[in-house]
Amino acid sequence: MSAPALNRSTVGRLPAAVRRPDYDVAALPVGIVHLGLGAFHRAHQAVYTDDVLARDPRWGICGVSLRTPRATAGLAAQDGLYAVLTKSREGTAARVIGALREALFLGTDRARLLARFADPAVTVVTLTVTEKGYCHDPATGRLNAAHPEIAHDLAHPDEPTSAPGVLVAGLAARRAAGAGAITVVCCDNLPHNGRVVEGIVAAYARLVDPALADWIGAHVAFPSTMVDRIVPATTAADIDEAARLLGIGDAAPVVCEPFGQWVIEDRFVAARPAWEAAGAQFVADVAPFETMKLRLLNGSHSTLAYLGFLAGHDFIWQASAAPDLGTLVLRQMAEEIVPTLTAPPGIDLAAYCNDLMTRFRNPALPHRTQQIAMDGSQKIPQRLLNTVRDRLAAGASIAHLTLAVAGWIRYASGSDEHGQPIAVADPMAPAFAAIAAAAGGDPARIAAGFLDLAAVFGTDLVAHAPFRAAVTRDVVALFERGVRATLAAHLAGAS
Ligand code: CS2
Numbered sequence: 001m002s003a004p005a006l007n008r009s010t011v012g013r014l015p016a017a018v019r020r021p022d023y024d025v026a027a028l029p030v031g032i033v034h035l036g037l038g039a040f041h042r043a044h045q046a047v048y049t050d051d052v053l054a055r056d057p058r059w060g061i062c063g064v065s066l067r068t069p070r071a072t073a074g075l076a077a078q079d080g081l082y083a084v085l086t087k088s089r090e091g092t093a094a095r096v097i098g099a100l101r102e103a104l105f106l107g108t109d110r111a112r113l114l115a116r117f118a119d120p121a122v123t124v125v126t127l128t129v130t131e132k133g134y135c136h137d138p139a140t141g142r143l144n145a146a147h148p149e150i151a152h153d154l155a156h157p158d159e160p161t162s163a164p165g166v167l168v169a170g171l172a173a174r175r176a177a178g179a180g181a182i183t184v185v186c187c188d189n190l191p192h193n194g195r196v197v198e199g200i201v202a203a204y205a206r207l208v209d210p211a212l213a214d215w216i217g218a219h220v221a222f223p224s225t226m227v228d229r230i231v232p233a234t235t236a237a238d239i240d241e242a243a244r245l246l247g248i249g250d251a252a253p254v255v256c257e258p259f260g261q262w263v264i265e266d267r268f269v270a271a272r273p274a275w276e277a278a279g280a281q282f283v284a285d286v287a288p289f290e291t292m293k294l295r296l297l298n299g300s301h302s303t304l305a306y307l308g309f310l311a312g313h314d315f316i317w318q319a320s321a322a323p324d325l326g327t328l329v330l331r332q333m334a335e336e337i338v339p340t341l342t343a344p345p346g347i348d349l350a351a352y353c354n355d356l357m358t359r360f361r362n363p364a365l366p367h368r369t370q371q372i373a374m375d376g377s378q379k380i381p382q383r384l385l386n387t388v389r390d391r392l393a394a395g396a397s398i399a400h401l402t403l404a405v406a407g408w409i410r411y412a413s414g415s416d417e418h419g420q421p422i423a424v425a426d427p428m429a430p431a432f433a434a435i436a437a438a439a440g441g442d443p444a445r446i447a448a449g450f451l452d453l454a455a456v457f458g459t460d461l462v463a464h465a466p467f468r469a470a471v472t473r474d475v476v477a478l479f480e481r482g483v484r485a486t487l488a489a490h491l492a493g494a495s
Contacts, residue, residue: 006250008079011096015247018083021098023053025079028060028101031273033116033170035163036129037063037071037103043084043231043256045126045187050099051278059124059273060101062116064109066129066163074251075103083242083253087364094245094253106166110159117170118177123270125170126185127197128227129163131378132427133188134200138381139458141196143203154207164204167197171205171220172212181219181269187227189298191290191382194224194265223265226289228297230257230359232367257365259355263289263344288344291386295337296349297356299383299404300329304360305372306407310417310483316367320360324487330357331491332400340390370423376408377428377456384408385461398470403490406474407483409450413439417482428455443479447472 004010014020032049034041041063049059063080065072075082080100086093104113116122131138135147143164144150153165160169167184174182184201186193201222205213234254242253262280276282283289301316307328308319319325333353343349384401391398412424413436424432435449451457451468461467477486 004248006078006081006096006246006248008081010248011081013248014096018246019095021050021096023057025098028053028057029121030062030101030116031059031121032061032124032126033122034061034063035066035125035127035166036133037065038128039234039254040231041128042082042097042100043254044227044229044260044262046097046099047084048262048275048278048280049273050097052273052275053099056274061099062102062104063100064104064106064113066106066161066166069105069107071252072103072105075100078250078252083246083250085238085242085253085255086258087255088258088362089364092241092245094242106161114170114173118173118179120179124183124185124272126187127163128187130375131188131190132375133163134197135162135164136196136200137455138378139455141199143200145207157208164200167201168205168208171216175212175215183221183223183268183270183272185223185225185264187225189294191294191386192224192287194222198222219269221267221269223267224286224290225265226261226263226286226293228261228293229259230365230367231255232365233371257359257362259359288342292341292344292347292349292352294382295341295387296333296353298379299337299387300333300356301372302376302379302383303329303332303404303407305369306404306411307483307487309369309373310407310410313369316369316372317361317363317365319369320357324484324491327491328400328487332404336391336397336400337387339396340387373411374425375427376412377426380405380408380456385457388461388467392464392467402470403474405471406478409447409475410478413446443476444472447475
């Protein structure tokens, strides 16, 4: 017999060890709209919000899934309740979150979403739509007006599907309702994410209605943020574990590491939750935090994902614990990334790197290399290439970084070291397949085809002969000798 399901009437039956909402879930008004109802939001911003609801219940979340009703149906059936399973070597702790007041699916609930935007009680919009969700050019951060979703949304302004289209439609509804100022908080791993989203929204709004763009300029703020928590995709085993720990079934748990960090630019134009009471940091300048996190954490993650996958590691904890990859990532951080950073206030960069290795090596957290490998074209610029730019400008070595970039190219060319096809998930996957097909198996031609992609490398690196030569050498080595021999030679020879 299946366990009874988690909802408002069963939440009282949870074992005493499971923390649950300490406020009246049914009485929560909605104060936040969130776009992108994935696991990351539910394990990060929703937890910070849950922590402040007992003292200030204004901030229930209306969460919206833009692409699929899969998550929303399960969550709606559970009154928005779900468990966060925090996993470490010491075991798993479960906590039930009640902040998610509504779970909407854009495809069927567009009118309800627009009504939320038009509600003066809603003063914050948060977003986790992943890097590719902004429909921008990853190398420049600017709206890609030729993007098929943007073209669709501009042609059908009443049926937007993209994050920029939905945001602008929502802000138009707010303006029409006279509902006043609102703050849009991007929580995706983009550099200067507030500025980037502000620019994308402004460009899109100007294409729709210049007066709307002016209104947005005067009434909407876009603080930048650094968000951090490792949240692998939920598996069937996680759902079983949630049922065991809760004693009742949860169709939509999320799993994460114990660590969490949220640094937010103090730039709000309307009321907001006191997230600082939950441990978030409000600062004047987020840039040093986000550059550190994108380059050290996400840059290392991508390095481990591509080279680790090629070396046969399914999970990040395995790849980071392997002597060769572990050494490469430590040296990449210490020798090539840290020298490009300014330590943010209160942070010791060497200790941060060591803590990252411990986080990566958490064996309780099966984070797939293939999950992180997704959407490399959207991730590589801020994770690896901006570091390369700073190193080149300083006349400094880039040998570890180019091996990581080569790992991406080797992976994205679409077959593994046994000649088996790789399911490359990336908006540019068709372009990668065309490059690989035209190269006819010649690694140098594959490298050249990728290095010509200005949307990824920018016009500067596309034209940078020493950078191209270094990446090409590494791509050829990965194809001809394999990842393990290439790593061994690299670590023996690289200074
Ligand atoms: C990861 C991130 O999937 C990925 O690309 O690098 O989701 C990473 O786990 C988070 O940014 C950690 O805060």
